[in-house]
Amino acid sequence: MNExxxxxxxxxxxxxxxxxxxxxxxxSALVTDDSGTVRGDGDFVFYNQPAAPGARLSGQTLTVDxxxxxxxxxxxxxxxxxAEPGTPLGRLPAPTLRVTGPGGRLLARFxxxxxxxxxxxxxxxxxxxxxxxxxxxxxxxxxxxxxxxxRDFGVEVAEDTDTGPAHGSALSSLSLGAGARSxxxxxxxxxxxxxxxxxxxxGPGGGPLADGFLALVNSARTAVGAPAVVLDRRLTAAxxxxxxxxxxxxxxxxxxxxxxxxxxxxxxxxxxxxxxxxHLVSGPRDAAEFVEYCLSGERTQRTVRDxxxxxxxxxxxxxxxxxxxxxxxxxxxxxxxxxxxxxxxxVLALTNAERRAAGLPPLAEDPxxxxxxxxxxADMVARAFYSHTSPDGSEPWHRAAAAGSARRTIGENIxxxxxxxxxxxxxxxxxxxxxxxxxxPAFTHLGVGFAxxxxxxxxxxxxxxx
Numbered sequence: 509m510n511e512x513x514x515x516x517x518x519x520x521x522x523x524x525x526x527x528x529x530x531x532x533x534x535x536s537a538l539v540t541d542d543s544g545t546v547r548g549d550g551d552f553v554f555y556n557q558p559a560a561p562g563a564r565l566s567g568q569t570l571t572v573d574x575x576x577x578x579x580x581x582x583x584x585x586x587x588x589x590x591a592e593p594g595t596p597l598g599r600l601p602a603p604t605l606r607v608t609g610p611g612g613r614l615l616a617r618f619x620x621x622x623x624x625x626x627x628x629x630x631x632x633x634x635x636x637x638x639x640x641x642x643x644x645x646x647x648x649x650x651x652x653x654x655x656x657x658x659r660d661f662g663v664e665v666a667e668d669t670d671t672g673p674a675h676g677s678a679l680s681s682l683s684l685g686a687g688a689r690s691x692x693x694x695x696x697x698x699x700x701x702x703x704x705x706x707x708x709x710x711g712p713g714g715g716p717l718a719d720g721f722l723a724l725v726n727s728a729r730t731a732v733g734a735p736a737v738v739l740d741r742r743l744t745a746a747x748x749x750x751x752x753x754x755x756x757x758x759x760x761x762x763x764x765x766x767x768x769x770x771x772x773x774x775x776x777x778x779x780x781x782x783x784x785x786x787h788l789v790s791g792p793r794d795a796a797e798f799v800e801y802c803l804s805g806e807r808t809q810r811t812v813r814d815x816x817x818x819x820x821x822x823x824x825x826x827x828x829x830x831x832x833x834x835x836x837x838x839x840x841x842x843x844x845x846x847x848x849x850x851x852x853x854x855v856l857a858l859t860n861a862e863r864r865a866a867g868l869p870p871l872a873e874d875p876x877x878x879x880x881x882x883x884x885x886a887d888m889v890a891r892a893f894y895s896h897t898s899p900d901g902s903e904p905w906h907r908a909a910a911a912g913s914a915r916r917t918i919g920e921n922i923x924x925x926x927x928x929x930x931x932x933x934x935x936x937x938x939x940x941x942x943x944x945x946x947x948x949p950a951f952t953h954l955g956v957g958f959a960x961x962x963x964x965x966x967x968x969x970x971x972x973x974x
Contacts, residue, residue: 511939512618512632512645513925515762515769515964516894520641523610524573525634529588529603535570536587537563541580544759551578572634574641583635585646589628597623597649605631607643620647624805648760720795721822721837725812728803734815737839743821746773747836750788755825755834760788763963774838775889775961779819781840782847783927784960785811789835798824798835816841843960852878852956854929855970859946859954862937866947874973876913877955881969883907884922885957888967894924908971915953915973919945924964932968950974 510518529535536554539562540546550560558565562577563584572584588603590596597603602622607615618632626649633644726736750773753764763769768776770786787808792798803809811817817839824835841847853873860870884898884907891899898907904920921942926932936942945951957969 510616512616512643513964514620514645514647515771516618516925517642517644517963518616520574520615520634520643521609522575524571525615525643526608526612527570527572527586527632528606528608529568529631530606531601531603532591533568533588533600533603534591535565535568536589537565537570537572538585538587539563539577539581540583540585542582544583544757544761547578547580551581574634574636583633585633586631587628588631596625596627597629598625603629603631605645607632616643616645618645620645621807623649624807644763646762648762717795717822717824721799722820724795724799725820728799728809729813729815732813734813735818737817737820740779740819740821740840742777742779743774743819743838743840744823745821746770746777746779747821747838748823748825749773749777751823751825751834751836754788754790754836755827755832758827758829758832760790760834762788769963769965770836770838771961771965772892772963774840779840780843781960782843782851782958783816783841784965785814785817785839787811787835787837789837790832792824792833792835795822798837802837811839814839818842848882848958851929851958855933855956855958855968856954858929858933859970862933862946868947868949869952871951871954871972874913874915874953874955876911877908877915877953877971877973878957879955880904880907880911880913881920881955881957881971882959883911883957884920884971885959885967885969888922888924888969889959889961892962894922894962894964894967896920896922904971908973913973917950917974919948919951919972921945921968921970921972923968924962924966926966926968936970945970945972948972 512518527535534555536552538546539551539553539560546552553560553563553565553570555565560578562573562581564571570586577584586605590600602619604617604619606617609615620629620631623629628649630646630648632646635642635644722739729736750764750770753766754760757765770788771784774781774784787802789798789801792801801808802812818841820837820839822835822837824833826833856871856873863870887898888894893899897903905918908915908918921936923932923935926935936946951972951974953973955971957971959967
C-alpha cells in the first residue's frame with residue numbers, strides 16, 4: 509500500500525478501482541479528455557447523476573473502470589466536498605482517500621494538507637500515460653463549491669442567485685507538495701498586463717510587475733522579521749514557463765501539458781534548491797491583487813513569509829481566449845554543500861533522538877552510505893521515479909556496495925514531498941515499516957541523501973548499515 513503525497517503517483521493494475529472517502533463528505537468525479545474539459549454534462553458524476561460510462565457513484569464510494577470509460581476519455585478527476593453544502597472544509601476532519609483494486613487489495617491512501625476556507629477539493633486523478641493508467645494525488649482546493657469546479661471543467665451550470673464576491677469572480681486555491689501554498693481568483697477582468705510585455709518579469713529591474721511584487725512581499729516579510737527575498741532570473745524563467753502553460757490550457761495545474769511539474773521547471777532552469785514553494789493563481793489584475801490574495805489565508809501567507817526562502821521569481825501570462833491572467837510565483841533557497849550537510853545532519857540527529865527514546869544506541873554517520881543515499885535521491889529526481897529499485901534494477905545493497913560500503917546488512921527508507929528534516933523523520937516514524945528500520949537494534953550506521961526536483965519536489969533517502 510502506498511501513502512501518497514501531493515503530486516505523488518503510481519501505476520494502476522488492470523480492472524475496476526474503488527475509491528472511498530469516509531466521513532461527512534460527498535464524492536464526485538469529472539471525466540475528461542487530454543484538453544482537461546468534459547465532452548458534455550454527462551461527464552460530471554455526482555449525487556444527482558451517479559453514473560457515466562466506466563464510473564459509478566454509490567454513496568461515498570466511486571467505482572472507476574478505466575477501460576470502460578467513454579471513447580476519448582483519458583482522465584477521471586475525483587472531487588470531495590462537505591455533505592453539508594457551503595461548509596468550509598477547515599471545519600471538518602481532513603478527508604482521506606482510500607483506493608482499492610481488484611480483489612479488494614488496498615493500493616493507496618492519500619490525506620492532503622488540511623484545507624481551511626475551501627469548500628471543495630480536487631483530491632486525485634486517474635489518468636492515462638501512454639498505455640498505462642496511473643493515479644496522482646492532487647489536493648487542489650476551491651472556495652466556491654462544485655459549481656466553480658464544474659465550470660472550470662466545461663460543465664454548464666445555471667444558478668438562480670449570485671453567491672460569489674461582488675465582482676462576480678469565484679475564489680479558488682491550489683495546494684501542492686514540497687511547501688507549495690497557493691490560491692487564486694477566477695473570472696476577473698484581465699486584459700490589463702501589469703508589465704506591458706505579456707506579463708512576465710525577467711529578474712532585477714524586470715519592470716513594474718517585478719518591482720511591485722517584490723516591494724509588496726518584502727514589506728510583508730519585514731513585518732514578521734523574515735529577511736527580504738531577491739528576484740532570481742532562473743526562478744523567473746521557470747515561473748514564466750509554467751504560467752504560459754497554464755494560460756495555454758486555461759486551467760491551473762502543478763503539471764504542464766508537457767508532463768513537467770513546476771518543480772522540474774525550477775531545476776531545468778538551473779536552480780538546485782533545498783526548499784521550494786509556489787503560488788499558482790488565476791484572475792488577479794495586477795501584482796497588488798495577486799499578493800493580497802496570497803496573504804489572505806493562513807497557508808498561503810506562510811509561504812510568502814517563510815524565512816527559509818531567499819529567492820523568488822514571478823510571472824503572469826494571459827489566456828488568449830478569455831484574457832484571464834495566470835500567475836506563478838516561485839520561492840526557493842539554494843542547495844549549497846553546506847545546506848545539504850546541515851540537512852543530512854539534522855535527519856541523523858532526529859533519527860538518533862528517536863532511537864534514544866527507545867533505549868537504543870545512536871547511529872554513526874557513514875560516508876559510503878551517505879554517497880549511496882545521495883546518489884539515489886539525485887537519481888530519483890533525474891529519472892523521475894520513486895522506488896527502492898532503480899530503473900536499471902539495482903537495489904539498496906547494490907548501491908551501497910558500489911559506493912564502497914562493506915556493511916553486511918543494509919536497510920533503506922525513502923520519502924518524497926516533505927519540506928524539512930523534521931517532517932520527513934516524523935513521516936517515517938508514523939509508518940510501521942519505516943519506523944522498524946529507524947529502531948532496528950542491529951543497525952549501527954546511517955547515510956542520508958536529499959535532492960530537490962522531480963514531480964514530487966523533494967526526495968529523501970536513509971540508508972542504514974550494520
